[in-house]
Amino acid sequence: MxxxxxxxxxxxxxxxxxxxxxxxxxxxxxxxxxxxxxxxxxxxxxxxxxxxxxxxxxxxxxxxxxxxxxxxxxxxxxxxxxxxxxxxxxxxxxxxxxxxxxxxxxxxxxxxxxxxxxNLDLRVVHVVRDARGVAYSWTKTVQRPETDGSSEMTRYSPGRSALLWNAHNAAFSLLARRGVAVHRIRYEEFVSDPRASLTSIAEFAGVDLAPDSLDFLHAEHADLGVGHSAAGNPMRFTVGQLPLRRDDAWVRALPPRQRRLVGAVCAPMLRAYGYPVFKEEVR
Missing domain, CATH: 1.20.120 (Four Helix Bundle (Hemerythrin (Met), subunit A))
Structure with a gap:
């Protein structure tokens, strides 16, 4: 790959x-x-x-x-x-x-x-994350290192994030109904067992993994080599150990009013993906 x-x-x-x-x-x-x-x-x-x-x-x-x-x-x-x-x-x-x-x-x-x-054998991996986690992520200020700190990644309000979350996830579901191969996985499932998740994705992509294909994965981190990502999240510049952890900072950091707003706007699809609509704050 x-x-x-x-x-x-x-x-x-x-x-x-x-x-x-x-x-x-x-x-x-x-x-x-x-x-x-x-x-x-x-x-x-x-x-x-x-x-x-x-x-x-x-x-x-x-x-x-x-x-x-x-x-x-x-x-x-x-x-x-x-x-x-x-x-x-x-x-x-x-x-x-x-x-x-x-x-x-x-x-x-x-x-x-x-x-x-x-000319394409198009296969789509549809990664879903709790809408409130996505909304909180889009509010954070993150420098774009590829511009030497001169610009930041795009930010959205929680309300706009909720609307975009609904629209894009619905669009990928529609794509599946149009005959495109779509493999859905939740972010939370991926970080809890990345080895099983990557094995299922490889199978979906039609790739037979060798016994050592996933040796870069360890219990709490992944060993990353140099890649050639043209654009994307700043972590694409990471070489060496990348910690594997579930990021639930939004549960504490996203204000309750905004959390309820996103939950209400995204309620039908949150339920469809197995997320609770109302989630108590973790203390």
Whole structure:
């Protein structure tokens, strides 16, 4: 397998802004991505980023999901936009020698676009977390290290986070009903038994694990090597031991009023995913 990070941000943050790859090098200086760009497009300079942005706005927005999900045939712009991604995936697979490439983009609309590509065996791992934990996470101030501390990760209010949580999770459920292979796993289950979770994900991806494939996992941490994530969470720069722990800080830190708001807005889907709608504060 080859982890590419959040490819949805590659066009602006990497090709245009030349931010740092997960390996630490500038995107333009990373040997892996230089080979991928050469194979996919004859070099990244041949990518019309403005065209990618136009297509993104035209087809890859949450508001476009109903049209993408119900269309008998997708417009040419959907196929054109999907082609930019499939070329990156194919080139990354060839450069890395991997059978599976992992795009950790979180945009549900992108997944709905990619289902129209005839050149992909699209399989989606749908990771669900308690909506209140997600809401609290989006309120925190987190520096983006790839910009040398000059900018921060996006923040949302708990109310907006709740609406986005509903919309994106519903969109992934809709994707499954459109025939795309979707494997759902809860964050809380993953951190409680990552070995079992990764084994089930590998099976879903059609990958036979070797006896030593998961040797990087230990009881309380994972040993991480250098990767080439194009964008994503700052932890992509972590090399060495990454602690494995369940983060329930939101139970204490998210104000009760905001916790109740998110619980009320997300109540139907919280129940569907097995979460309690009302949760007492842990002391």
């Amino acid at each position: 080859c982890a590419l990070g959040e490819v949805v941000h590659l066009w602006q943050r990497d090709i245009r802004d030349d931010e740092r790859c997960g390996c630490g090098a500038k995107f333009s200086a990373c040997g892996f991505w230089r080979r991928v760009g050469a194979l996919a497009f004859g070099g990244w300079h041949n990518v019309d980023v403005d065209r990618v942005h136009y297509l993104r706005d035209a087809v890859e927005r949450t508001r476009h999901i109903p049209r993408l999900a119900t269309a008998v045939e997708a417009p040419d712009e959907v196929h054109e936009y999907a082609d930019f991604y499939t070329r990156v995936y194919a080139a990354a697979a060839e450069v890395s020698g991997a059978r599976v490439v992992v795009d950790s983009s979180k945009h549900s609309a992108l997944a709905h676009v990619l289902r129209w590509s005839g």
